[in-house]
Amino acid sequence: MSILKTENLTYVYSQGTPFEKIAVNKINIEIEKGEFVGIIGHTGSGKSTLIQHFNGLLQPTSGKIFIDGNDIWSNKENIRQVRFKVGLVFQYPEYQLFEENVFKDIAFGPKNMGLSEKEIKERVYDTAKLLEIPENFMKRSPFELSGGQKRRVAIAGVMAMNPEILILDEPSAGLDPHGRDIILDIIKNYHKKTGSTVMIVSHSMEDTAKYAEKILVMNKSELFCYDTVENVFRRSEEIEKIGLDVPQITRVFNKLRSHGISFGKEIYTVERAREVILDMLKKEGRI
Amino acid sequence: MAEIKIMENIIKTENLKFNYQNGSEEKPIINEVLKDINIEIKKGEFVAVLGHNGSGKSTFAKHLNAILLPCSGKVYINNIDTADDDNLFNIRKCAGMVFQNPDNQIVASIVEEDVAFALENMGVPYEEMRKRVDDALKAVGMYDYRFHSPNQLSGGQKQRVAIAGIIAMRPECIILDEPTAMLDPQGRREVMKTIKTLNKECGITIVLITHYMNEAVECGRVVVMDNGRIVFDDTPENVFSNVEEIRKIGLDIPQTTELIYLLNKEGLGLDSHIITEEQCINAIERLLK
Numbered sequence: 001m002s003i004l005k006t007e008n009l010t011y012v013y014s015q016g017t018p019f020e021k022i023a024v025n026k027i028n029i030e031i032e033k034g035e036f037v038g039i040i041g042h043t044g045s046g047k048s049t050l051i052q053h054f055n056g057l058l059q060p061t062s063g064k065i066f067i068d069g070n071d072i073w074s075n076k077e078n079i080r081q082v083r084f085k086v087g088l089v090f091q092y093p094e095y096q097l098f099e100e101n102v103f104k105d106i107a108f109g110p111k112n113m114g115l116s117e118k119e120i121k122e123r124v125y126d127t128a129k130l131l132e133i134p135e136n137f138m139k140r141s142p143f144e145l146s147g148g149q150k151r152r153v154a155i156a157g158v159m160a161m162n163p164e165i166l167i168l169d170e171p172s173a174g175l176d177p178h179g180r181d182i183i184l185d186i187i188k189n190y191h192k193k194t195g196s197t198v199m200i201v202s203h204s205m206e207d208t209a210k211y212a213e214k215i216l217v218m219n220k221s222e223l224f225c226y227d228t229v230e231n232v233f234r235r236s237e238e239i240e241k242i243g244l245d246v247p248q249i250t251r252v253f254n255k256l257r258s259h260g261i262s263f264g265k266e267i268y269t270v271e272r273a274r275e276v277i278l279d280m281l282k283k284e285g286r287i
Numbered sequence: 288m289a290e291i292k293i294m295e296n297i298i299k300t301e302n303l304k305f306n307y308q309n310g311s312e313e314k315p316i317i318n319e320v321l322k323d324i325n326i327e328i329k330k331g332e333f334v335a336v337l338g339h340n341g342s343g344k345s346t347f348a349k350h351l352n353a354i355l356l357p358c359s360g361k362v363y364i365n366n367i368d369t370a371d372d373d374n375l376f377n378i379r380k381c382a383g384m385v386f387q388n389p390d391n392q393i394v395a396s397i398v399e400e401d402v403a404f405a406l407e408n409m410g411v412p413y414e415e416m417r418k419r420v421d422d423a424l425k426a427v428g429m430y431d432y433r434f435h436s437p438n439q440l441s442g443g444q445k446q447r448v449a450i451a452g453i454i455a456m457r458p459e460c461i462i463l464d465e466p467t468a469m470l471d472p473q474g475r476r477e478v479m480k481t482i483k484t485l486n487k488e489c490g491i492t493i494v495l496i497t498h499y500m501n502e503a504v505e506c507g508r509v510v511v512m513d514n515g516r517i518v519f520d521d522t523p524e525n526v527f528s529n530v531e532e533i534r535k536i537g538l539d540i541p542q543t544t545e546l547i548y549l550l551n552k553e554g555l556g557l558d559s560h561i562i563t564e565e566q567c568i569n570a571i572e573r574l575l576k
Contacts (some may be wrong), residue, residue, distance in 0.1 A: 043473065043474075112290060148341070176538075177537055178339050178537030178538075183332070243473070247542060252546075252567050252571075256568055259572060261572070261575055268544045273546050277571065278299070280575060281574075287554075
């Protein structure tokens, strides 16, 4: 059974006013438990509106959402439980830090879940370790930390609730390449360790190709496709047509294809490109 | 590449050093941000300054129009010492600056008024101002939006309005401090296209501070900063061929360069100075022939 499913999910902003706009239109999607999903699409394509439905921040204008097979809006009183199950990390989450020290900030979510003191402490320290937040930071004010450290504390606050689904909206926005690698590696590691479902909204095709197993593409309020990375990049011409990038290496190999060289599989990471070329040379006995 | 007629310096630094001071007055903690920067930038050049967060690149940028002054050493803009208080106005007129966050640099409620803001302060006569504002908005492709309110614009559009506000002052040089960091890919492309046009067609010197290597690849010259020093200063081809060093200081290299690097590790002996897609395609085609 899928962990998250939508049926004709539609959301209309400012309905009944001159500013009425359909932000997401009849989305049907099923996401399996434990998947690592990259969400891509233009600014204004509806991806943020979509993910805000996944933890019940927005209620669909029409259509349904199921988490673990349950329609989350069938009983409004259960929506609080949905928010514990589905953790949402916003863009620039460090702006949402507010507690007097790092420990309290990370503990805020678990505390609201009504966990025992002991369990809260365990969760905070476990999550901090996963996010490479040193123990001596716990008593410090989160506002004294560097930008990258603040962001990790903010993400820890959501991860410490052990959500079944963790959704992050552009977790690497504004970071330099090194900071980006650290955050994305930590998320990948979290996914591997906990087996939970992870979704990342990103503008970087290179990162999405490198980290995700499946890709969800939004275009003009509609679901363009949801498929494996390989299958999505097989449609790279269409993806470029709707104004999205594909990884540079994919563009290079598509050009080579149009020059009459055939490669067995889709190329979307440098590592794959290397393997394919070396295999071809080996087959010809040249190396 | 744009032809440079006179190889005259527009920016020159001599042993530029800068420290931030923290801690108490009795026990100051000195944080050396810039350590001995020596660089010359010629009129009409398009230079990318690449570095990770904390490498000193923004501090360097702020020295180029006298927002910061050196703790020791000199910075000359058009042969004027930036420490010369009497010339501050001339320095800022010559070297304009664009910052990261478009929302922090827009002051007026109508696009064309925002572009005119500096000109009003400079006391430019109305007719002249009218012309300069229109020219500037046309140069960044925002003329059709001149009566819009900035809050109706996308990030990329706002950033182009900010650039228009600078070029209306007719500077010889524009320094952009991570102008695309908060923009989506579309906005990034718009801004890059705009500054490339300004460089090529109006001959404005561009200093682009960035940590996106794909933007640096499009420049004529790449300066890499690490730990307050300049560690590379060369063409993008030569800089990015140092794959291991660039990685070690926490920066990206183009995927094309990375592929050639990995293949060369297997002893294929390809040209390591490949950065563009075109060059990479040619090299692989030749290899597989």
